[in-house]
Amino acid sequence: MPAHNAITPDKLTRLIGLPGSPRIIDLRDAPSEAIPGSRYPDSKDPTRWGRHGDTIVVDADGRGAAVSAAAILRSEGISAEVLEGGFAAWADAGLPTVSFAHLPRRHEDGGTWWVTRSRPKVDRIACPWLIRRFVDPEARFLFVAPAEVLTVAAQQQAEPFDIADERVFWSHRGELCTFDLMVEAFGLGAHAPLVRLAAIVRGADTDRCDLVPEAAGLLAISLGLSRIHSDDHAQLEAGMAVYDALYRWCRDAQAEKHDWSSHQPARGKVSA
Structure with a gap:
């Protein structure tokens, strides 16, 4: 069971790459690889990161700056958790990472x-x-x-x-x-x-x-x-x-099939 206000790498991996994915804030300095979809704030002050939905804060091991940053976000009324074990736990589990070897430089607006x-x-x-x-x-x-x-x-x-x-x-x-x-x-x-x-x-x-x-x-x-x-x-x-x-x-979803009878109620039963 994850610690209070923490999310496990296994749970987070099911949330990445989706339109409703949580905002992932990576606090590490100049990482060469990261969790897919991570963001990198210009300010060290979490109160300046803007008001967004669910947020996951990541540092190297889950015991550093991410803990206090997530606590500050929660004090702002933002749902925030720490990645349990930090990026090290994510990498040790062999979960997908993004390499920045070919990433263009970021502009002043924070994006490529x-x-x-x-x-x-x-x-x-x-x-x-x-x-x-x-x-x-x-x-x-x-x-x-x-x-x-x-x-x-x-x-x-x-x-x-x-x-x-x-x-x-x-x-x-x-x-x-x-x-x-x-x-x-x-x-x-x-x-x-x-x-x-x-x-x-x-x-x-x-x-x-x-x-x-x-x-x-x-x-x-x-x-x-x-x-x-x-x-x-x-x-x-x-x-x-x-x-x-x-x-x-x-x-x-590849294993799911669909035809005329796929979602019909079982014979002899009446749907509610």
Whole structure:
């Protein structure tokens, strides 16, 4: 049983990567890897972190600054817990971590900035979803004309992605799409649900819908969204829900089947 006002790594791992995930505040200095979805406050004063929902505070071992920070947040009326055992316990349990080896520098607003081609379809929605859910919840995405991507990248110190240029790190590699590269480069290649999702994205994005059955469905939904939304950011927000659902299916819903009789009451029984 976890200590009072603490959450175990096993329980927290079931909450990451979801739209309703708790805010995870990492207090360690310049970590090279972290729990997916972690945030890094500019101020050491928890009262300046803003008012949010459920918060998990992480330090190295669960006995340091996280304890007092969580207590201060609770005094502000914010539900806050400490990760039991800190990041060390998370890493020792072999749970998913994000590597920052290829993470762009953060801007003054606290987030990384990224730029890609306008009118996204598959990869250019899947990659922002991955970044916001697992790498940097504060990330900002810029959509511009293809010929302007590198110019805007240089002007705004934004990281270019999913563009066919040998100078761009985040792009297709052989048969792999940009989403595949991000999963691997951010150290998430051992997280089975993302590996399953990557196959769906790859099939939909590279005209190989025979890779997995779900690829054709993702392609159809993606093309439909691109016709519904003329604004790229509105399309991104709508697409986030699509990838949230696919990720959750990849994580724990593959075994569930559905047909006309799947949810009918048992014969001879009347539903209440």
